[in-house]
Amino acid sequence: MAADVYISGHPLIQHKLARLRAVDTKPPEFRDLIAAISRVLFFEATRDVALRPVAVTTPLAKVTCREIAEKIGLVPVLRAGLGMAEAMLQALPEAAVWHLGLYRDHATLKPVTYYNKLPPQPDMDTALVLDPMLATGGSAIAAIDILKKHGTPKVKFVGIIAAPEGRDELRAAHPDVPIYLAALDDRLNEIGYIVPGLGDAGDRQFGTA
């Protein structure tokens, strides 16, 4: 059975998504919105992470609490995944960050890998691939191919907006990988952009439109 596709219906996410999509939202606010939405999705995507007991002394007593037992890797797909990784790193500073540089060739819409900063040995239990836009699915599939070849045991994909085409391609290529999203949009247009979408997520974060 294929892994789940989780689409958050949380009112705060929907509220922030409205501003994220708006054409007049400038890069500073756009980055804040990406961070706020990513933090909520991070909590959802780590809901099943293993815990272990840890002894803690409070000002009043000793108590057995729980701490995260897994090593978690954040894998931002450059450029647009960077803002997502930064927000998640604030929530879990112990996470490692593995950068993967992929861009979509404008003519073919196929992903081109230009940077790979995975460690020599796979030392993570779970890797979260981060990219706000799941359009044709080519970039996400290529990133997950790289992680699986590298030997990472468990991979999840966290995006913000997906097209049905990208969701279906990703599920077909990697049925074991759960997908976490803030929205599933209508379609891709003729040049591979998500409609209604938000435009180019990298350009809008970094002011390069």
Ligand code: PRP
């Ligand atoms: C965007 C986006 C994804 C990719 C999604 O990156 O951030 O990585 O397109 O499209 P796909 O699902 O069809 O592969 P882009 O290639 O524009 O690179 P950038 O982040 O450097 O601008």
Ligand code: URA
């Ligand atoms: N990449 C983006 O940044 N936006 C889209 O709509 C599709 C791919």
